[in-house]
Amino acid sequence: MTLSVIGAGFGRTGTLSLKLALEELGFGPCYHMMEVFKNPSAFGWWEAAADGGPVDWARIFEGYRSTVDWPNATFYRELAEAYPEARVILTERDPETWFASTQATIFAREIDPATEDPFERMILKVVYGLFDRRMHDKDHVISVFKAHNARVREVIAPERLLVYEVTQGWAPLCEFLGVPVPDGPMPKVNARENFPRDIGRAAVGS
DSSP states (O other): OOOOEEEOOOTTSSHHHHHHHHHHTTOOSEEOHHHHTTOTHHHHHHHHHHTTOOOOHHHHTTTOSEEOSTTGGGGHHHHHHHSTTOEEEEEOOOHHHHHHHHHHTTTSOOOOTTOOOHHHHHHHHHTGGGGTTOTTOHHHHHHHHHHHHHHHHHHSOGGGEEEEOGGGOHHHHHHHHTOOOOSSOOOOOOOGGGOOTTHHHHHTTO
């Protein structure tokens, strides 16, 4: 089994809904931040990747057919090169709405830069580092978000890329992947009001 779909979109752009949709369409299991919590060894693997060390992508994604969300979104370019046959999906969202969502969920967590906690170290390097750890600087965070999305469009060949908002539903996603449209509705999960503020700590059970 090898990766056939790579998600390049940042967290809070509908990535969990996309994970479930890909799995329903036969592109699962799909790797997502929630999968990282199932294997604490992965914290160190992703931290090493952020440090520029050698990465064994086959080990990280063993048993998975697709991947979305962080931490992989930070490394979409490397993954696209490692899996040249894989298609790339860039999930987007209105920047203002996206920023507000991050502040209520994933960026609400304050992390001590001196932390020795493996999960927190990974988040600092793989996610917060993209924003120079200025997680509440609205203009800066949105500028990074926009620059990332623009860069994905530049780096990934158009025929290999789907720029997608999950509110568009099944049709563009299924057309891009060459599969039939399911009868049921597109999965919609992880609404802000249902997101646990300490999701990482809850997920790893400490």
